Amino acid sequence: KAGVTQTPRYLIKTRGQQVTLSCSPISGHRSVSWYQQTPGQGLQFLFEYFSETQRNKGNFPGRFSGRQFSNSRSEMNVSTLELGDSALYLCASSLRGRSGGEQYFGPGTRLTVT
Amino acid sequence: DQQVKQNSPSLSVQEGRISILNCDYTNSMFDYFLWYKKYPAEGPTFLISISSIKDKNEDGRFTVFLNKSAKHLSLHIVPSQPGDSAVYFCAALDAGNNRKLIWGLGTSLAVNP
Numbered sequence: 001k002a003g004v005t006q007t008p009r010y011l012i013k014t015r016g017q018q019v020t021l022s023c024s025p026i027s028g029h030r031s032v033s034w035y036q037q038t039p040g041q042g043l044q045f046l047f048e049y050f051s052e053t054q055r056n057k058g059n060f061p062g063r064f065s066g067r068q069f070s071n072s073r074s075e076m077n078v079s080t081l082e083l084g085d086s087a088l089y090l091c092a093s094s095l096r097g098r099s100g101g102e103q104y105f106g107p108g109t110r111l112t113v114t
Numbered sequence: 115d116q117q118v119k120q121n122s123p124s125l126s127v128q129e130g131r132i133s134i135l136n137c138d139y140t141n142s143m144f145d146y147f148l149w150y151k152k153y154p155a156e157g158p159t160f161l162i163s164i165s166s167i168k169d170k171n172e173d174g175r176f177t178v179f180l181n182k183s184a185k186h187l188s189l190h191i192v193p194s195q196p197g198d199s200a201v202y203f204c205a206a207l208d209a210g211n212n213r214k215l216i217w218g219l220g221t222s223l224a225v226n227p
């Protein structure tokens with residue numbers, strides 16, 4: 001079974017721009033969660049989608065948004081980029097959506113904002 | 115405020131010896147705990163988990179111990195191998211918050227040959 005895939009793997013943007021990241025979960029998984037990882041903050045939860053509905057949301061500003069499609073693929077959008085948005089963005093899929101545990105992670109998208 | 119704390123940012127161990135990674139938590143509503151391993155430039159990989167109704171779970175060289183009264187869990191790796199060098203994250207499921215997964219900041223383990 002193919003794992004979680006994320007595109008693009010690397011991205012360089014300038015302040016003020018917007019960016020869209022994509023995640024394809026493992027086939028059959030209906031839950032997709034997004035995380036931001038920075039060296040000082042560890043893994044910070046952004047949001048979780050299950051069957052096209054946002055189920056959980058972390059403490060991030062409204063510039064961070066997401067959506068999930070009927071095929072469970074998910075996109076994350078960040079508008080008006082700031083330097084502090086530079087991070088590794090990880091997507092994880094789960095079979096048992098509500099549990100949130102035993103998630104399978106993609107390789108991440110490394111976003112650099114200049 | 116960190117609800118899941120991994121107080122040692124790094125740990126160095128000799129090959130063949132035991133590695134012990136510690137994790138403390140503050141929320142009594144956490145009912146399931148997981149350990150993930152992460153190599154550079156890769157996403158975290160699920161390693162082992164434990165339910166709050168148990169105090170020990172073993173899988174090969176990896177054992178997780180849970181002390182509910184102390185709100186403490188630990189991951190033991192025996193024997194440690196150089197390929198175990200990675201960042202280890204402790205995470206907990208919050209039964210009181212829609213089962214949101216709460217993460218620690220990670221411990222970087224270096225196993226020296």
